[in-house]
Amino acid sequence: xxxxxxxxxxxxxxxxxxxxxxxxxxxxxxxxxxxxxxxxxxxxxxxxxxxxxxxxxxxxxxxxxxxxxxxxxxxxxxxxxxxxxxxxxxxxxxxxxxxxxxxxxxxxxxxxxxxxxxxxxxxxxxxxxxxxxxxxxxxxxxxxxxxxxxxxxxxxxxxxxxxxxxxxxxxxxxxxxxxxxxxxxxxxxxxxxxxxxxxxxxxxxxxxxxxxxxxxxxxxxxxxxxxxxxxxxxxxxxxxxxxxxxxxxxxxxxxxxxxxxxxxxxxxxxxxxxxxxxxxxxxxxxxxxxxxxxxxxxxxxxxxxxxxxxxxxxxxxx
Amino acid sequence: xxxxxxxxxxxxxxxxxxxxxxxxxxxxxxxxxxxxxxxxxxxxxxxxxxxxxxxxxxxxxxxxxxxxxxxxxxxxxxxxxxxxxxxxxxxxxxxxxxxxxxxxxxxxxxxxxxxxxxxxxxxxxxxxxxxxxxxxxxxxxxxxxxxxxxxxxxxxxxxxxxxxxxxxxxxxxxxxxxxxxxxxxxxxxxxxxxxxxxxxxxxxxxxxxxxxxxxxxxxxxxxxxxxxxxxxxxxxxxxxxxxxxxxxxxxxxxxxxxxxxxxxxxxxxxxxxxxxxxxxxxxxxxxxxxxxxxxxxxxxxxxxxxxxxxxxxxxxxx
Numbered sequence: 093x094x095x096x097x098x099x100x101x102x103x104x105x106x107x108x109x110x111x112x113x114x115x116x117x118x119x120x121x122x123x124x125x126x127x128x129x130x131x132x133x134x135x136x137x138x139x140x141x142x143x144x145x146x147x148x149x150x151x152x153x154x155x156x157x158x159x160x161x162x163x164x165x166x167x168x169x170x171x172x173x174x175x176x177x178x179x180x181x182x183x184x185x186x187x188x189x190x191x192x193x194x195x196x197x198x199x200x201x202x203x204x205x206x207x208x209x210x211x212x213x214x215x216x217x218x219x220x221x222x223x224x225x226x227x228x229x230x231x232x233x234x235x236x237x238x239x240x241x242x243x244x245x246x247x248x249x250x251x252x253x254x255x256x257x258x259x260x261x262x263x264x265x266x267x268x269x270x271x272x273x274x275x276x277x278x279x280x281x282x283x284x285x286x287x288x289x290x291x292x293x294x295x296x297x298x299x300x301x302x303x304x305x306x307x308x309x310x311x312x313x314x315x316x317x318x319x320x321x322x323x324x325x326x327x328x329x330x331x332x333x334x335x336x337x338x339x340x341x342x343x344x345x346x347x348x349x350x351x352x353x354x355x356x357x358x359x360x361x362x363x364x365x366x367x368x369x370x371x372x373x374x375x376x377x378x379x380x381x382x383x384x385x386x387x388x389x390x391x392x393x394x395x396x397x398x399x400x401x402x403x404x405x406x407x408x409x410x
Numbered sequence: 411x412x413x414x415x416x417x418x419x420x421x422x423x424x425x426x427x428x429x430x431x432x433x434x435x436x437x438x439x440x441x442x443x444x445x446x447x448x449x450x451x452x453x454x455x456x457x458x459x460x461x462x463x464x465x466x467x468x469x470x471x472x473x474x475x476x477x478x479x480x481x482x483x484x485x486x487x488x489x490x491x492x493x494x495x496x497x498x499x500x501x502x503x504x505x506x507x508x509x510x511x512x513x514x515x516x517x518x519x520x521x522x523x524x525x526x527x528x529x530x531x532x533x534x535x536x537x538x539x540x541x542x543x544x545x546x547x548x549x550x551x552x553x554x555x556x557x558x559x560x561x562x563x564x565x566x567x568x569x570x571x572x573x574x575x576x577x578x579x580x581x582x583x584x585x586x587x588x589x590x591x592x593x594x595x596x597x598x599x600x601x602x603x604x605x606x607x608x609x610x611x612x613x614x615x616x617x618x619x620x621x622x623x624x625x626x627x628x629x630x631x632x633x634x635x636x637x638x639x640x641x642x643x644x645x646x647x648x649x650x651x652x653x654x655x656x657x658x659x660x661x662x663x664x665x666x667x668x669x670x671x672x673x674x675x676x677x678x679x680x681x682x683x684x685x686x687x688x689x690x691x692x693x694x695x696x697x698x699x700x701x702x703x704x705x706x707x708x709x710x711x712x713x714x715x716x717x718x719x720x721x722x723x724x725x726x727x728x
Contacts, residue, residue: 127714134712362717364682394452396445
């Protein structure tokens with residue numbers, strides 16, 4: 093029997109790159125086979141260390157992640173990267189980007205990159221992202237890096253429930269305080285000020301430090317370090333990797349809590365997705381959902397009453 | 411009978427500012443009374459024109475919105491502003507910001523600003539935002555401005571389903587192409603390049619124009635204009651207000667579609683929220699959800715199987 097004839101889950105577990113790519117495609121396409129695959133591989137997951145990286149557009153996250161991947165490879169880690177591009181409907185762009193980025197690591201089968209564009213449905217991207225992380229996990233990648241743009245709730249939830257959350261900031265937008273106000277500050281285990289050769293880098297560091305100074309850290313509590321990097325030249329990447337190691341050692345005792353939080357988020361998200369499918373396919377007649385929406389749009393029915401009616405039908409309780 | 415003794419819905423409809431504030435608080439607190447209030451006022455909503463404004467942190471959206479509000483007041487409009495701060499758990503900050511911003515409009519009861527911080531639950535912010543918009547709508551505000559930071563899916567959905575979607579960009583992050591890649595480009599009816607006095611403003615405009623040039627616009631189809639503004643000085647704000655007027659006139663025929671899309675999003679979001687409440691309060695025993703999460707975290711159960719089991723219990727179907 094050739095390797096290709098083995099079930100997909102076995103080939104994923106064996107770390108076969110084409111099988112990993114196939115598995116990810118099933119997840120992206122929301123194929124029913126994806127649920128079966130996750131079921132098959134799930135028992136052996138939970139081994140990878142999840143690194144979540146977020147920050148505003150233009151912060152240089154892709155380059156930073158690529159350099160970090162190279163650094164971790166030096167340390168003997170194997171890496172899967174999920175780059176979340178939350179809003180572009182043009183998956184072509186994401187795939188092209190992957191090709192360019194894979195090229196950086198072309199001679200290195202220890203790094204696998206996949207971009208995910210939005211699925212358009214509530215939470216679809218968060219769901220797909222965590223499934224892809226599971227595929228990398230089962231395939232034996234010791235690290236999974238989840239890179240997401242932006243400050244949306246879903247993206248923050250993705251990054252916050254990783255084992256370590258890294259927030260990348262960039263000087264030069266002029267109003268550092270506004271960037272801080274945007275509110276991804278509270279989820280950071282590590283701050284990175286990238287493009288640190290630019291004007292305003294030190295001011296950005298001071299700005300983050302002032303923000304941290306307002307928080308009361310208990311004795312022995314982790315205080316997020318601020319790492320200055322220049323991703324294009326690789327400067328500071330080794331320090332970032334050390335900071336990740338330090339956080340990992342420090343937080344070992346809290347990892348279980350993060351994993352629970354991650355799985356609670358995931359289960360809720362999956363339930364809501366399944367419920368909507370069930371309502372639109374089985375509870376309501378074809379076209380009925382649209383009719384209800386039309387009645388709401390016409391102000392004949394308010395959304396809360398509509399939801400209550402549908403809930404009563406779906407659950408069989410009045 | 412004094413005004414204060416009237417039911418809240420009546421007072422909201424009368425445009426009473428304290429009643430509006432009270433109604434918004436009910437929505438923010440996810441009070442059961444909020445559903446009743448929306449039910450009461452819903453029939454008279456649908457009159458306001460919804461302006462959605464998004465863009466990266468630091469783009470100067472707050473100042474832009476404040477200046478736009480002043481401009482619209484000159485045109486005789488009344489305005490409600492919902493400023494969505496999607497990730498900050500520190501609502502104190504949001505409220506302080508409101509006070510500062512309300513000060514700008516202090517002598518003007520035609521403008522009402524309210525910031526919303528995240529509720530932490532899937533879609534909670536989107537739900538609260540649209541409810542607040544309904545309150546402004548019922549209170550007779552002719553315009554509702556929804557201002558959101560970032561490029562997350564929820565925020566994009568909020569802005570995309572407004573009557574007009576405005577994307578604010580800012581020069582100076584250095585890599586305009588990356589900012590474009592972030593993917594909020596596709597939802598814009600109007601582009602604003604704010605802080606247009608800065609280096610790189612023209613390059614940013616060119617960058618957006620190149621992006622638009624790649625798209626095939628049909629004859630008579632709206633082509634998003636690019637407006638340069640300096641919100642701090644007010645430069646370009648009148649042009650932005652004109653562009654909104656032009657889009658409004660152009661798209662009158664498509665407004666019904668936007669309203670349907672908005673209400674479909676809203677109904678789905680409300681259904682998922684109600685379903686999760688139902689599952690955790692009525693289908694599962696106290697603590698059972700956490701036990702299931704624990705079993706997933708321990709890899710005894712995969713999330714898809716867990717979701718399927720809970721779905722079967724919740725719907726009474728195997």
